[in-house]
Amino acid sequence: xxxxxxxxxxxxxxxxxxxxxxxxxxxxxxxAVPVAPIAFVIVFDAEGIAATLRYHARPDGAAxxxxxxxxxxxxxxxxxxxxxxxxAALPDDGAxxxxxxxxxxxxxxxxxxxxxxxxxxxYRLAKxxxxxxxILQAHGRGELTPVSQCRMLSxxxxxxxxxxxxxxxxxxxxxxxxxxxxRASGLNRAKLTSGFRKLFxxxxxxxxxxxxxxxxxxxxxxxxxxxxxxGYRCGYLNNASFTRAFARKFGQAPTFYxxxxxxx
Numbered sequence: 001x002x003x004x005x006x007x008x009x010x011x012x013x014x015x016x017x018x019x020x021x022x023x024x025x026x027x028x029x030x031x032a033v034p035v036a037p038i039a040f041v042i043v044f045d046a047e048g049i050a051a052t053l054r055y056h057a058r059p060d061g062a063a064x065x066x067x068x069x070x071x072x073x074x075x076x077x078x079x080x081x082x083x084x085x086x087x088a089a090l091p092d093d094g095a096x097x098x099x100x101x102x103x104x105x106x107x108x109x110x111x112x113x114x115x116x117x118x119x120x121x122x123y124r125l126a127k128x129x130x131x132x133x134x135i136l137q138a139h140g141r142g143e144l145t146p147v148s149q150c151r152m153l154s155x156x157x158x159x160x161x162x163x164x165x166x167x168x169x170x171x172x173x174x175x176x177x178x179x180x181x182x183r184a185s186g187l188n189r190a191k192l193t194s195g196f197r198k199l200f201x202x203x204x205x206x207x208x209x210x211x212x213x214x215x216x217x218x219x220x221x222x223x224x225x226x227x228x229x230x231g232y233r234c235g236y237l238n239n240a241s242f243t244r245a246f247a248r249k250f251g252q253a254p255t256f257y258x259x260x261x262x263x264x
Contacts, residue, residue, distance in 0.1 A: 015080040018128040019073040025064040034077035057093035097144040145201040172211035
């Protein structure tokens with residue numbers, strides 16, 4: 001790795017700067033760093049998946065460069081974070097968590113943005129704000145999984161569990177079963193179910209349902225397909241079960257969800 005390469009800096013607002021890429025972080029003295037900044041550092045693993053999120057209460061150059069892998073850093077004023085949290089305490093200094101699939105998706109969108117600079121910069125700016133708010137909300141609700149809970153997993157098991165996650169993310173429309181996912185990812189059924197919950201803080205069934213319902217929501221807004229057809233395409237055998245599952249996630253039935261978004 002060329003340590004002479006600097007991460008790309010994105011000035012989000014007077015209260016926030018994002019850094020993304022490989023190499024060293026720019027000198028804090030050279031950046032318009034917010035007053036009393038704190039840092040959230042996301043480190044991507046070798047396979048390009050956001051693996052960990054570490055919090056620094058008093059970041060310095062050494063902390064930001066502690067892991068020279070490809071990473072994303074959010075430098076934010078403490079006051080802004082406390083305002084978003086609404087009185088809840090910030091994480092403990094040095095706390096390290098696994099990234100949830102939802103947070104991972106936003107982080108990868110920032111990292112992998114290949115739009116021209118005139119469009120890419122505001123896109124990354126908006127996604128940085130979204131990521132910060134979602135991180136703080138997940139922390140406030142106690143939904144972040146400490147890395148310590150995953151220490152019992154070997155690196156081989158983690159790679160296989162990540163492969164299982166990709167199967168769900170890419171083949172969500174198929175009839176997925178625990179046995180099929182376990183075989184395809186090189187795990188036995190017991191290790192898949194227990195390891196998946198440790199690494200992703202949800203069950204395999206929850207992850208499949210999340211993918212299917214999110215895709216259903218997208219299809220409701222982007223197509224004219226009947227609700228029953230969308231439910232079937234997303235793995236639900238009858239309209240009643242699809243409607244119940246969709247309403248639990250989004251707070252309203254698919255028909256009202258589509259009508260409300262279209263009218264907005």
